Amino acid sequence: MQIKESAENYLERILMLKNQNGTVRSIDIAHAMNFTKASVSVAMKNFRQEGYIKMEDDGEIVLTEKGLKVAERIYERHQVIARALMALGVEEKTAYEDSCKIEHDISDESFLKLKEHVLRHEEKE
Structure with a gap:
């Protein structure tokens, strides 16, 4: 549903x-x-x-x-997308605002790849 x-x-x-x-x-x-x-x-x-x-x-x-x-799925998307945007240099406030818009429309496939990329990037730091 x-x-x-x-x-x-x-x-x-x-x-x-x-x-x-x-x-x-x-x-x-x-x-x-x-x-x-x-x-x-x-x-x-x-x-x-x-x-x-x-x-x-x-x-x-x-x-x-x-x-x-549902709540945990959306919350995770919100957090991961915001972290990805901040890693690209987006200001935190803007990153969270934009992630709130993106989290609802991004496909599962794209989100999983973005999440994998963010986790790899964060491991290197």
Whole structure:
């Protein structure tokens, strides 16, 4: 199943907030992504229905195995592409902004080759 770019961004952000804060609530996502609470609420309802997240009784948002798989895939792409761009001399802020755009469209084959190249380059340093 193909997941939309906006959904990938949400799931990646949930993972990042979880890693940063330990817990994630809708308000955290709204603040981090500069979205309204209502927009986040609708998205979280859809993610629950699709099996990407579950909501705890206290309002905490938890990625399911399915959601975590998507989030980790996008997060890894984001990090590797940013590192590749920085290795080419791109400023860090620009590299992360650009990697966020590229991560959704790059093919698996191209990403794997880019990842291999980045790892080889980093081993030499």
